[in-house]
Amino acid sequence: MPEYERIQTQLKSVAQIVSCELERVEDYLYFLEALTVGLFSSEPAAAEVELWLEKDGFEVNSDGFYLSVPKLEAFRKNLLSGNEVSYSWSPDKKNDSVAAAHLFGLRNLGEILQTMHERLPSSVWMYSQDLTNVALQFPYIDQITAITPDFDWSSYHTYISVCPENNPEREVRWSSPHIDYAGQGLIIAASIPLYIDDEFKGLWSIDLQVEKLIRHEVLVADRKSQLTFIIDRHGALIASSSGFSIKEMAKGQVAIVELQDVHECFADIDPSHFFEDLSGNENLASTENSFQVQWERIPFMDWVCITAISVEELISTARGRFQKAFTHLGKGDSGALLKADSFSGEMLELAKSYNEMVMSLGIARKKLLANNLELTKQKIRAEMADRVKSDFLSNMSHELRTPLNGIIGMHNLLYSTSLDAEQKNYVDLAAESAKRLTVLVSDLLEMANVESSSAKPDESVFSLTEVFDSLRQLFGLPCSDDELACLIEMDSEVPDLIVGDCVRLSQVLHNLLSNAVKFTKSGEVVLRADLLPQTNSNLHNILFTVSDTGIGIDNVLLDSLFDIFTQADEGFERAYQGAGLGLAVVKELVSMMGGNISVDSSPGVGSSFYVRLPFGKAEN
Structure with missing residues (x-):
């Protein structure tokens, strides 16, 4: 201002x-x-x-x-x-x-x-x-x-x-x-x-x-030379930021302090001059100094509030502000050129310095724009490479599915024939390999879909209870066959009907439960849902916890656990097979749905995966 x-x-x-x-x-x-x-x-x-x-x-x-x-x-x-x-x-x-x-x-x-x-x-x-x-x-x-x-x-x-x-x-x-x-x-x-x-x-x-x-703090001046005061139409002083003495006045005496005695610049000024307009400003000079005077009429009264400031102090302040602006400009802030000829005396030097700073800033700005252009080109190239990779993975996954389906079909036909023990073992090994390859192809295809910029989460009303019931049926029997306890439960505070992507939520929980069952030989596997404190009146924040009493994960591997093609059990002779895509897919799906995932694990004790996801509130 x-x-x-x-x-x-x-x-x-x-x-x-x-x-x-x-x-x-x-x-x-x-x-x-x-x-x-x-x-x-x-x-x-x-x-x-x-x-x-x-x-x-x-x-x-x-x-x-x-x-x-x-x-x-x-x-x-x-x-x-x-x-x-x-x-x-x-x-x-x-x-x-x-x-x-x-x-x-x-x-x-x-x-x-x-x-x-x-x-x-x-x-x-x-x-x-x-x-x-x-x-x-x-x-x-x-x-x-x-x-x-x-x-x-x-x-x-x-x-x-x-x-x-x-x-x-x-x-x-x-x-x-x-x-x-x-x-x-x-x-x-x-x-x-x-x-x-x-x-x-x-x-x-x-x-x-x-x-x-008229409290003193209301009239208090911001500047050393500034005097702010109120007078009536006759020029009598009502109040002043510098105060005035009443010690020598008698009871009932009208306190007349003439305008001419308030400040040196009003020596030849008629008080009525300040009542001609509602507000105004002008420069008034005394014998030695020049002052900027501004005033504002006070409604309901024949009073006016006036302030007088030394022009010299204003110039000094402007000089300081210019120098401060120079500092900012030297750091890269932009600004328009000043018309140096419009400044006189000492201000001319400041205007020239300001213009030099602006010119320096213009040169720096051009370099910055050139760098930004190069960065934009590199970003475009990286995005194109990413799209090519996604397209390749997607096409390859689709191409692999057709022969895989044929292989799996032939395995099923072999199971219907008379096989001795050795032959059946060979078919089991081939079928298991085909199954793992199918999972790998599905994960590759899902990863390509998730990384695609066009992938968007669905926003539909669904029942969380039905999702949990489906998971309970899917994992309950395999767990009981392996003598594992499978607990899938939901806190009573968690709403049943929510708005979000039901399919991708099911996929995330399915992958986490599959891993838990896969790496747990005894004990239990637990899936639990809890409602977190509300931070947005339109959303439910739900925490899904998948925990097991399995082999656990070493702390040194936790930071890279969600990276693509990473497994906690590395090596050619590892006991648990897989390509290391499942958790990478889970992380991408959770991120796409606006949530986050973390893990807590101890080797030999078990692991707990925590997934926080926001869901919309369903209308009754």
């Missing part, structure tokens, strides 16, 4: 944060106005008012205020409830029936005001001022700490801002920053007039602590 846009985005963020808080304040004021109109709509009976005053112990205290003495004493002892309100009621008004009726109507607003106060972190005071010169405040305050009994509320700035003469529009009005009478520092006040039957009756006000409304 360009520097200008980044700074403007920061200003918009500040304006948005402040305006959201101000909007909530205005919403609360409109609520209090409507609530008060409703409470004042009916006049209470004089007896009710008298009973309230008597019950709450109203009398003129030693400070000269007419108030509830028991509540004041409880407050001074820190025993008063947090939702109590206080009253500013001079003794000469204690017999004013209108003043008494109005305060009686507002007496139970403590809980509502407490909730508002908690939801406005920057709020200090919420108070109602009546035309009769009485007032209600929240939180509760010891009156003598802020004002005198004869305090004239009609002279207070909030009253003046919304009285009919100054606010015929009857809108919410905001005060300039001023020092709080009760010691809460610099505050601003929002006030709304109260009209009943078109007659002005008073107002509601909410005082906000500027320090909490």
Whole structure:
């Protein structure tokens, strides 16, 4: 993001944060106005008012205020409830029936005001001022700490801002920053007039602590020379990232810090200049320096947020960013040529260096493209060789099947003739050799199919229970003949109906079970299915485990066990025959179906093969 846009985005963020808080304040004021109109709509009976005053112990205290003495004493002892309100009621008004009726109507607003106060972190005071010169405040305050009994509320700035003469529009009005009478520092006040039957009756006000409304961390500057601040339309300073002192100001004094005193570049600038547009930017110069100034208006208020940054610092920053870009370009990053003539002074040298880097990168990029082209050609040649190999294996396998079928057929015919023991032994050996050759041809054909780029797994709904039942029937009888226990079981959590390639799953499990039976002379062969924890809401991850108590595999052979033409039992006189294609086919099938396979084995103890496969969820 360009520097200008980044700074403007920061200003918009500040304006948005402040305006959201101000909007909530205005919403609360409109609520209090409507609530008060409703409470004042009916006049209470004089007896009710008298009973309230008597019950709450109203009398003129030693400070000269007419108030509830028991509540004041409880407050001074820190025993008063947090939702109590206080009253500013001079003794000469204690017999004013209108003043008494109005305060009686507002007496139970403590809980509502407490909730508002908690939801406005920057709020200090919420108070109602009546035309009769009485007032209600929240939180509760010891009156003598802020004002005198004869305090004239009609002279207070909030009253003046919304009285009919100054606010015929009857809108919410905001005060300039001023020092709080009760010691809460610099505050601003929002006030709304109260009209009943078109007659002005008073107002509601909410005082906000500027320090909490505009938190320092919101205005904090990113750069050493940067100053960010907020002013009103008259140029009075509201808040600043550098702060400003209020120690010498008196209670109620309006905190006027002129724009010209905020920063050296505003010496001859009229504040109204920044209120002509919603946002803007320009360069302003002082006697010694030049500054980039940007601003953003704050909604709901005649305020504007302004930031000023030294142009020299911006140039220095740009220089550093250019140098960083040079480093990246030297490592091979691409970039466009700069128009060096558009730079002046010291920036010209940076632009030339940048262009030299881009040229170097262009040369390197051409070399890289040439290398990539050669690699692409080699990849194409390798893929073509792989296709030729697959086609050869496939054709050869098909060509071998025809004579093999004839040989197997002749063996079957020989079995139907009269054979002595020696002849039968010769036929058995020939038949076993033909059987092994058939398996080899099938494995070669399957390997060619799997390695073909066109091979895709099927996605159909099938029953896992039926697959297991078929395997149980296929291996149960041979195992019992060899006195092997064959256990094929499925955990109850594993779903029966799943979506996937039933044929290839059966082939994988068949190959693994065949190997287990083949290499196990005693003990058991186990196939088990378990449901793994779900990582995708649309898939079932199922773990198939094939374990046996056979001869096992040496650890040094495990890494190459799934390589083509590899067997754990090597040598010409090995006890277990085979070409070493079965596990290679299994690994390719599992990979094609999106799973993985691993093995754990100990010589003389047995082996366990683990196959994890993902399956789709079948609809009910």
